[in-house]
Amino acid sequence: MxxxxxxxxxxxxxxxxxxxxxxxxxxxxxxxxxxxxxxxxxxxxxxxxxxxxxxxxxxxxxxxxxxxxxxxxxxxxxxxxxxxxxxxxxxxxxxxxxxxxxxxxxxxxxxxxxxxxxxxxxxxxRFVPAVQYAKQLIDEGKLGRIFHFRANYLQDFIIDPAFPLIWRLKKEVSGSGALGDIGAHSIDLARFLVGEIDEVTAMTQTFIEERPMGEMAGGLKGAVNSDEMGKVTVDDAVAIMARFANGTFGTFEASRFATGNRNKNTFEINGEKGSVRWDMENMNFLDVYFTDDDKGVQGFRRVTCTEEEHPYAGAYWPPGHIIGYEHSFIHLLYEFVEAVVDKRQPSPDFKDGYINQLILDAIEKSAEDKSWQSIPYQTE
Amino acid sequence: MxxxxxxxxxxxxxxxxxxxxxxxxxxxxxxxxxxxxxxxxxxxxxxxxxxxxxxxxxxxxxxxxxxxxxxxxxxxxxxxxxxxxxxxxxxxxxxxxxxxxxxxxxxxxxxxxxxxxxxxxxxxxRFVPAVQYAKQLIDEGKLGRIFHFRANYLQDFIIDPAFPLIWRLKKEVSGSGALGDIGAHSIDLARFLVGEIDEVTAMTQTFIEERPMGEMAGGLKGAVNSDEMGKVTVDDAVAIMARFANGTFGTFEASRFATGNRNKNTFEINGEKGSVRWDMENMNFLDVYFTDDDKGVQGFRRVTCTEEEHPYAGAYWPPGHIIGYEHSFIHLLYEFVEAVVDKRQPSPDFKDGYINQLILDAIEKSAEDKSWQSIPYQTE
Amino acid sequence: MxxxxxxxxxxxxxxxxxxxxxxxxxxxxxxxxxxxxxxxxxxxxxxxxxxxxxxxxxxxxxxxxxxxxxxxxxxxxxxxxxxxxxxxxxxxxxxxxxxxxxxxxxxxxxxxxxxxxxxxxxxxxRFVPAVQYAKQLIDEGKLGRIFHFRANYLQDFIIDPAFPLIWRLKKEVSGSGALGDIGAHSIDLARFLVGEIDEVTAMTQTFIEERPMGEMAGGLKGAVNSDEMGKVTVDDAVAIMARFANGTFGTFEASRFATGNRNKNTFEINGEKGSVRWDMENMNFLDVYFTDDDKGVQGFRRVTCTEEEHPYAGAYWPPGHIIGYEHSFIHLLYEFVEAVVDKRQPSPDFKDGYINQLILDAIEKSAEDKSWQSIPYQTE
Amino acid sequence: MxxxxxxxxxxxxxxxxxxxxxxxxxxxxxxxxxxxxxxxxxxxxxxxxxxxxxxxxxxxxxxxxxxxxxxxxxxxxxxxxxxxxxxxxxxxxxxxxxxxxxxxxxxxxxxxxxxxxxxxxxxxxRFVPAVQYAKQLIDEGKLGRIFHFRANYLQDFIIDPAFPLIWRLKKEVSGSGALGDIGAHSIDLARFLVGEIDEVTAMTQTFIEERPMGEMAGGLKGAVNSDEMGKVTVDDAVAIMARFANGTFGTFEASRFATGNRNKNTFEINGEKGSVRWDMENMNFLDVYFTDDDKGVQGFRRVTCTEEEHPYAGAYWPPGHIIGYEHSFIHLLYEFVEAVVDKRQPSPDFKDGYINQLILDAIEKSAEDKSWQSIPYQTE
Structure with a gap:
């Protein structure tokens, strides 16, 4: 490694x-x-x-x-x-x-x-049990035709102007800001759950344009290491509107300036037969709604995805005993190890990474010139 | 009036x-x-x-x-x-x-x-649509045999020692404290939803025993009107354990010292086929759980009781447009007016009030002498 | 009337x-x-x-x-x-x-x-106590510079293809669909809370393009009254990205196809000193976050806006006793009556309605030709 | 091991x-x-x-x-x-x-x-960061005098009459039922957070008295292994009222028949200066209320206990990235290892276990003979 x-x-x-x-x-x-x-x-x-x-x-x-x-x-x-x-x-x-x-x-x-x-x-x-289970519900047709995919990924670790210019804030090292760091996750979830994106338009903003020079100091913390100021060259926030190949209406927002939101990675999917909602800070829960529930008792169910039916969850503790952030990596790397042994391609792979990059690129272009951009994934 | x-x-x-x-x-x-x-x-x-x-x-x-x-x-x-x-x-x-x-x-x-x-x-x-609907679910057998009734009624308007000795704090005027004022509501809900209570035992406490003399000043506010101190002669908090005639296991707590809870009137009912949960501060919602929901998507549903299926709700606004505290009185007095016109007894009536009083009395006795007390409602 | x-x-x-x-x-x-x-x-x-x-x-x-x-x-x-x-x-x-x-x-x-x-x-x-209080916090500078305004107005009353072609679905009668009906509310809240919008771009979609002819049947219900099908000529959903005059980064979404959301009218505002969050289905609550809260106890506070400090709330019931949808009209019309007596202009007035219309118009144009549109409000 | x-x-x-x-x-x-x-x-x-x-x-x-x-x-x-x-x-x-x-x-x-x-x-x-942090707030006097300790530990894994008679349901192997298995945890949290308990009274119930013979089958599952039925000799549910040495008013409920609650281990503590609320299914959060917050913005704060200020949390991931059930054991055993190296007593130790047992014993006695029982912990 x-x-x-x-x-x-x-x-x-x-x-x-x-x-x-x-x-x-x-x-x-x-x-x-x-x-x-x-x-x-x-x-x-x-x-x-x-x-x-x-x-x-x-x-x-x-x-x-x-x-x-x-x-x-x-x-x-x-x-x-x-x-x-x-x-x-x-x-x-x-x-x-x-x-x-x-x-x-x-x-x-x-x-x-x-x-x-x-x-x-x-x-x-992708490898959080609730997310895998959402995928399963969609694949089984439990939500029917998908109308909406709506995702936010909100953080607030750089709202302080004294937070230093770490590598994540320099375009030449990180590629982009909130977009590539966290928005890319939402885009991957969108592709995983709903399918390919045909076209996008976006808006980006950098709220604080200069910061003291500095470096990472563990986790998402930074340490100022200079009196000098440097220019932030990435986006602090990005909003995206997207049309999916299957007609889904997609909206995304990613920000590191969403005060009070430490790591609020959420999505909601609305379909003709039901909806699901998820939030990484409460990652063990999936809220699920079905239109064919009896009138009078229709409502989002808060499902605690810690049961045998929920992918990977059976490997851990009894129902109601939750797991955390790090477990998503266990599941992902487990799939990788299995794939290496079997010499087959796991998902998501470099092609997914490449398509994700195509989308990030289209988003950046669209934000720059205030246009809609098609994603040329179909031609690959 | x-x-x-x-x-x-x-x-x-x-x-x-x-x-x-x-x-x-x-x-x-x-x-x-x-x-x-x-x-x-x-x-x-x-x-x-x-x-x-x-x-x-x-x-x-x-x-x-x-x-x-x-x-x-x-x-x-x-x-x-x-x-x-x-x-x-x-x-x-x-x-x-x-x-x-x-x-x-x-x-x-x-x-x-x-x-x-x-x-x-x-x-x-009783006349909140979500509560009426809970009653309907129970009567239809949707929860099956009831195991648990669990109610809290938590307020915090007298935690300040400077809050005056209003009439609600004097036994000779109010009868009891948190017990009769708010606990009585939980007991009525218990009888309405689950049935008669056979026996009870209770614990009471008065956290602040002396207060400045004063009077009500609108709502649940008070105004000190004297330098003198007077003795609080009612309970500030009460906890109750109860056995219902149908075998339900009942627990109650009422307090005016539950800091941070303005008017948290809640119950949860667990039955063999399902559960319901309700909270007056979110009175339009009923959380409903069914054991026969498919494995994998079992969870409490948050039902917004603002639809035609929910008693009284159809008289107001479209689904999702909520009503408030005062509407419970509209429904209650509507039922009263109808009953007066029809010359028939509405519910709850003085007999219910009397049984409620029997229970309050048994609770007070049990708290005094640390005993269990039977409720003699059957003999009426 | x-x-x-x-x-x-x-x-x-x-x-x-x-x-x-x-x-x-x-x-x-x-x-x-x-x-x-x-x-x-x-x-x-x-x-x-x-x-x-x-x-x-x-x-x-x-x-x-x-x-x-x-x-x-x-x-x-x-x-x-x-x-x-x-x-x-x-x-x-x-x-x-x-x-x-x-x-x-x-x-x-x-x-x-x-x-x-x-x-x-x-x-x-605008006249919900929690919203008025959010405005007050912003005006007092409690949130500091505003980074984000994020609003969703989600309904689901027409996801059924059998729902008839009521007047709200015909452009010549209603002007637009989700945009003018509910999105217009979010735009008004944005202007009220954050200020004027400089430019917008939008995406709209009509998920079901033909419906049986019919009419309103109370509230948000409809009754089919013909075998014929008619064309839906308004948007079922709209997403908007906006730049405010003061630099706020704005995102909006309004939909009548957000399955499971009966009337989810929400906003979140993130500022340098704090944030507020609100949801009409829980309209009595305002979630408030302050960056200067002590480390370790930072978090969104769920404030029950039923206290004297909250505009209009003091006129009703004690703290924790909630009000409902209809009360927003009491407050609005109270302000109107006062203004008529005083012969002065209340807010929002026809100028606000006109600017709102300018924005709706710019949104529609931008959605049609995939462009950004400036709002010419400054010149008025 | x-x-x-x-x-x-x-x-x-x-x-x-x-x-x-x-x-x-x-x-x-x-x-x-x-x-x-x-x-x-x-x-x-x-x-x-x-x-x-x-x-x-x-x-x-x-x-x-x-x-x-x-x-x-x-x-x-x-x-x-x-x-x-x-x-x-x-x-x-x-x-x-x-x-x-x-x-x-x-x-x-x-x-x-x-x-x-x-x-x-x-x-x-005890070793969940949010619980440790609650303890710290109490020890620092941030909640002031404690009025209430209120705990529920609710599970539902044996509501099915076909669930077998595993060892947890036999008194001779497990000692007691919900009481010793889960109620004992609540009692330990009470002692840890608030202090010693002076006296208790309790009520227990066994909802299903006979079950098919069987054995554990991993986690909290069971496998029937016989046609015979056996007698359940432990409580399915227990409610407890307690008086603490420092005057706190305590209520507890533990049940394996709380339908819909997989592992709902919760407490709320109300003090004169503030309150805390916690729920194991959302174990990373601590809801905190302070009476000296400004009027108008008083409310429970949802604190995500994943920051440096929160005990143990700094060892893991950035703020907002949650941990799970298993981490409580890492912290506990880390403290044990440290204590072994230092040859000093960690907490909780066998004396805590012994006092816990005294309390369980008093609870069982009080439930049997419908009495209040003193806890003789003072004499040790």
């Missing part, structure tokens, strides 16, 4: 837990952790249970005892590493977004396809 | 609204309002639409143009007025609790029965 | 309740109710307490004993009636939207200004 | 995660897992990462390489094992309840005190 911050921690923990809770066809072995700072990476490896360390990702990829490369580095490094890993015949899992640009994403997708390696992208929210 | 404070306002408004929203067999005419302070009662009558005033309730009862007496005075006056009104052949509706003591309540019940007048007691919460 | 359906009922009731709960400078007298069907209007007048009836609105306007004209007829009639009433020197209150077109709205605005009559438009949601 | 079912899984997982998320003074080593069925215990040990197995707990205790004994067996075995372990000088952690009877509990407490070993009892709910 390359990288060992927030996402590195989530992935490492998940690998350890897979064989504890599930019955994977093979147990993942935490061979080597890679980072540029030797001391720091050694400390992290010790803490998180990795057998060895590397300080150069090229060395890691060159190692013969490594089957799988897990990329959890900042966004601008994904492409180079992933392409090299594919060329080395390694199976690859990478954090989202796949890349900074469509062109990079396309090259990554082509590389993994050419070298025939298993590839996956970490849209972990 | 005798009395014109908080409850007088609620009743007056309700009489005016009955013909607006419903089709009563007769329209109530607001003949006369009665109170001891001539100026104040005249002002109130003008404001609330009463045709005339009286300052002596005996005069009011003596008037031939009056068919119905509505008693909204402090609790210690109910008995005398009601008995006199019954003797004068007037139909009677009175605020709860019926009386200060079982003995008084019994005499009131006997008086109305002897004089064959229509009588009703104002347990208004 | 001209018209006596859903809105006629809400207005009539409100006029009756104003002097009961408030102390208006003058009591409104329900002089005459006007409708084309003599029998029906007589019945309605009797029921709702109007002294006389008219079957021709021109007759009504001609009456000298009438000071105020209240227009609650379908949208396409507003302009003609209002202009005639203004010319007759009557004060005017009209349901929203002001008119079908900007041109009509402009003529209405000019007429009332020219004839110097008091005029108001019924954006009743 | 002895036992490897539901609780064995929770403990094993927690030991593995302690060094991953925290910085313990020593890393726990999973030396040996003990169970009577060799094949099953070997499979469990492999799965959960234990180095070796034993089939006789006496052998385990005899092993010199073992410092700590963790007892997660059915309740009737706790005493014998714990006393033997204490005699062997092992540090001990045991699942709750400590024992079947007060006498057993007392001997256990005496044994660990005599042999001077570190001892702890697994009341894991």
């Amino acid at each position: 390359i990288g060992y911050q927030f996402m590195g921690k989530a992935h490492s923990h998940a690998y350890r837990d897979i064989p504890f809770f599930f019955e994977p066809k093979a147990n993942p072995i935490l061979k080597a952790l890679c980072g540029r700072n030797k001391e720091a990476v050694e400390e992290a490896a010790e803490k998180m249970g990795w057998e060895s360390v590397e300080t150069d990702w090229r060395q890691l990829i060159a190692r013969e005892d490594i089957d799988v490369i897990d990329i959890v580095t900042p966004n601008h490094t994904h492409a180079e590493i992933a392409i090299a890993a594919a060329e080395a015949g390694k199976h690859i899992i990478t954090e989202k977004p796949l890349a900074l640009t469509v062109e990079e994403a396309k090259r990554m997708k082509e590389a993994v396809e050419k070298h025939n390696v298993v590839h996956m992208i970490c849209h972990n929210y | 005798i009395g014109y404070q908080f409850m007088g306002k609620a009743h007056s408004h309700a009489y005016r609204d009955i013909p607006f929203f419903f089709e009563p067999k007769a329209n109530p005419i607001l003949k006369a309002l009665c109170g001891r302070n001539k100026e104040a009662v005249e002002e109130a009558a003008e404001k609330m639409g009463w045709e005339s005033v009286e300052t002596d309730w005996r005069q009011l009862i003596a008037r031939e143009d009056i068919d119905v007496i509505d008693i909204v005075t402090p609790n210690h006056t109910h008995a005398e007025i009601a008995i006199a009104a019954a003797e004068a052949g007037k139909h009677i509706i009175t605020e709860k609790p019926l009386a200060l003591t079982v003995e008084e309540a019994k005499r009131m019940k006997e008086a109305v029965e002897k004089h064959n007048v229509v009588h009703m007691i104002c347990h208004n919460y | 001209i018209g006596y359906q859903f809105m006629g009922k809400a207005h009539s009731h409100a006029y009756r309740d104003i002097p009961f709960f408030f102390e208006p400078k003058a009591n409104p007298i329900l002089k005459a109710l006007c409708g084309r069907n003599k029998e029906a209007v007589e019945e309605a007048a009797e029921k709702m307490g109007w002294e006389s009836v008219e079957t021709d609105w021109r007759q009504l306007i001609a009456r000298e004993d009438i000071d105020v004209i209240d227009i609650v007829t379908p949208n396409h009639t507003h302009a003609e009636i209002a202009i005639a009433a203004a010319e007759a020197g009557k004060h005017i209150i009209t349901e929203k939207p002001l008119a079908l077109t900007v041109e009509e709205a402009k003529r209405m605005k000019e007429a009332v200004e020219k004839h110097n009559v008091v005029h108001m438009i019924c954006h009743n949601y | 002895i036992g490897y079912q539901f609780m064995g899984k929770a403990h094993s997982h927690a030991y593995r995660d302690i060094p991953f998320f925290f910085e313990p003074k020593a890393n726990p080593i999973l030396k040996a897992l003990c169970g009577r069925n060799k094949e099953a215990v070997e499979e469990a040990a492999e799965k959960m990462g234990w180095e070796s197995v034993e089939t006789d707990w006496r052998q385990l205790i005899a092993r010199e390489d073992i410092d700590v004994i963790d007892i997660v067996t059915p309740n009737h075995t706790h005493a014998e094992i714990a006393i033997a372990a204490a005699e062997a000088g092992k540090h001990i952690i045991t699942e709750k309840p400590l024992a079947l009877t007060v006498e057993e509990a007392k001997r256990m407490k005496e044994a660990v005190e005599k042999h001077n070993v570190v001892h702890m009892i697994c009341h894991n709910y």
Whole structure:
């Protein structure tokens, strides 16, 4: 695994837990952790249970005892590493977004396809039991024709003007702001749950345009490390209107300026036979409505998705005993491990990452020139 | 109508609204309002639409143009007025609790029965559409055998030690404290929804035992009017355990010291086939659970009881447009007016008030001597 | 008053309740109710307490004993009636939207200004205590600079393809669909709470394009009255992105196809110092967040806006005793009556209605040609 | 560790995660897992990462390489094992309840005190960040004098009469029913948060008195394994009224027949300066109310206890990213490990378990003879 911050921690923990809770066809072995700072990476490896360390990702990829490369580095490094890993015949899992640009994403997708390696992208929210169950209800036709997909992803960790200019606020490192960081998750959920998006238009805004220079300081915190101010080059908030291929009417909003919302990742889907609603801060619940419930007792049901019927939930605790954020990674990486063993493609894969990137790109373009943009996914 | 404070306002408004929203067999005419302070009662009558005033309730009862007496005075006056009104052949509706003591309540019940007048007691919460609908579900067997009835009525308007010693805090005027004022409502709901209570035991507490002398100042506010301190002679909080005749396991709590709860009047009923939950602060909603919902989508449904199927709700606005506290009085007094016209007994009547008083009495006794007390309702 | 359906009922009731709960400078007298069907209007007048009836609105306007004209007829009639009433020197209150077109709205605005009559438009949601209180918090600077305004108005009363083609679904009568009917309310709330909107872009959709012919049947119900099918000529759903003059980032969605949402009229406002959230189905509550709350106890507070501090709420019941939908009309019409007596302009007035219409118009245009549209309100 | 079912899984997982998320003074080593069925215990040990197995707990205790004994067996075995372990000088952690009877509990407490070993009892709910934070607020005086402690622990996993007679339903194995299984948790939370209980009275009920013979089948599921019926010898539900030493008014209810409630473990504490509310199904949230909040914006705040200020939460993910049920065990066992290294007593310990048992015993007695019972904890 390359990288060992927030996402590195989530992935490492998940690998350890897979064989504890599930019955994977093979147990993942935490061979080597890679980072540029030797001391720091050694400390992290010790803490998180990795057998060895590397300080150069090229060395890691060159190692013969490594089957799988897990990329959890900042966004601008994904492409180079992933392409090299594919060329080395390694199976690859990478954090989202796949890349900074469509062109990079396309090259990554082509590389993994050419070298025939298993590839996956970490849209972990797909793997929350309530979300998987929503998907199942939709696939079974329980909601009928879908009218609306409505998603918000709201955070507030940078509303303070003193919050520093971390890498997530620089376009050249992160690609975009709220859009790529959190909006990309909503877009992935939309594609997973409802289907492909035909066209989009968007509006973006940067509320605070200059910030003191600084760096990440764990999780979503930052530390100012300079008196200088720097320019924020990404969006603080984005709103998107979308038309889906199947006629669904889609609206999205992602913001890091939604005061009071720490990590409010929500969607609501309205169909002719029913609706579902979900909120990551209450991730174990799925609110479900059916139009064919008896008159008089129609209403959203608050379903606690901790029962056998709910994907992955049966592996844990009795009904009503909830799980948390980190479990979404256990499920995702479990699926990846199974796919690697079976040598088949899991979902979401680099193609999903590429289409996601196409959509992000169209969104950015549409926001710039106040236009609608078609998504050329059909031609791929 | 005798009395014109908080409850007088609620009743007056309700009489005016009955013909607006419903089709009563007769329209109530607001003949006369009665109170001891001539100026104040005249002002109130003008404001609330009463045709005339009286300052002596005996005069009011003596008037031939009056068919119905509505008693909204402090609790210690109910008995005398009601008995006199019954003797004068007037139909009677009175605020709860019926009386200060079982003995008084019994005499009131006997008086109305002897004089064959229509009588009703104002347990208004029965008449909230969501509560009526809960009753309907239970009567239709939708919840099956009832296991649990669990009710809280939580307020916090007297937690400040500077809140004065109003009449509601004096046993000789109010009968009891949280018990008779709000707990009595929960007991009435229990009897309405689940059935008779066989035996009870209770615990009471007075958290602040002395308060500055004072008086009511509108709604549930008070005004200190003296430097003197006086003794609080009623309970601030009461907890009750009860066994129902049908085997239901009942728990109740009523308190005016439940900080942060303004008027949290709630119940939950668990049965073998389903459950219902209700909360007066969100009075338009009934949460409903059915055990025969499909596995995977079992959960409490939040039903907005604003639809045709919900009792009384069809008289108002389209689905999702909520009503408020005052509407419970419109429904109650509508039923009273219909009953007066039809010369039949509405429910809840003085017998219900009497049984409620028996239960309050048993609760007080059980709290005093730490015993269980049987309710002798069966012998009536 | 001209018209006596859903809105006629809400207005009539409100006029009756104003002097009961408030102390208006003058009591409104329900002089005459006007409708084309003599029998029906007589019945309605009797029921709702109007002294006389008219079957021709021109007759009504001609009456000298009438000071105020209240227009609650379908949208396409507003302009003609209002202009005639203004010319007759009557004060005017009209349901929203002001008119079908900007041109009509402009003529209405000019007429009332020219004839110097008091005029108001019924954006009743402004007058919910929680909304008024949100406004107060914003005006006091408690939320600081506003980043986001986010509003949804979601209904589901026409998802059934068998629901008939009522007037609300015909462009020539209603002007637009979800946009003008419910979206217009959200836009008014946005202007009231945050300020003027500079530019918009929108997306609309009609999910069911043909319906059986029919008519309104009370509230939001319809009755099919023909075998024929007719074309739905309005939007079923609309999404809007907006930039406010003060830099606020605005998103809106209004739909009649949001299955499970009966009347979910919500907004959330995020500012640098705090946020507020509101939902009409729980209209008595305002969720409030402050960034300067102590670390560790930061969170949205659920404030029950039933206390003296909350506008209008003190006129009713003790804290925690909720009010309903109809009360918003009491407050609105109370303000209108006060303004008529004082001969000053209340808010929102025809200018607000006109600007609202400008925005609706820009939204429709932007949806048609996939563009952004500026709102020319500044030049007025 | 002895036992490897539901609780064995929770403990094993927690030991593995302690060094991953925290910085313990020593890393726990999973030396040996003990169970009577060799094949099953070997499979469990492999799965959960234990180095070796034993089939006789006496052998385990005899092993010199073992410092700590963790007892997660059915309740009737706790005493014998714990006393033997204490005699062997092992540090001990045991699942709750400590024992079947007060006498057993007392001997256990005496044994660990005599042999001077570190001892702890697994009341894991204390270790939820929101609960720890509630404790901190109370200790800092933020709630002032406590008026009310109100707790419910509601489950519904045995409402089906076909659910078998598992060990949890037999008094000789489990000690009691809902009382000892879940009510004991509420009592522990009460003691932790508010203080000692002076006296109690209780009511119990067994709704279904005979069930088919059967056994546990993972989690809280059961498998019928016989045509025979057996007698349920424990309570299905219990209600408790309690007076605390500090004057707090306490009410409790625990039930396995609360249809629709999977694992609703809740409490509310009302004090003179504020209140807190918590619910295990939404365990990351603490609702907090302060009386000194400004008038107009008073209301329960929904605090997402996922921030640095919240005990243990800083070890995980950024604010708003929730944790689950299993994390309560990580925190508890982390405290145990620290205490073992430091050779000091953690809390809750066997004395807490013993007092809990005294209370359970008083509750059962009071329910039997309809009396109030004092808790003799003061004399210890």
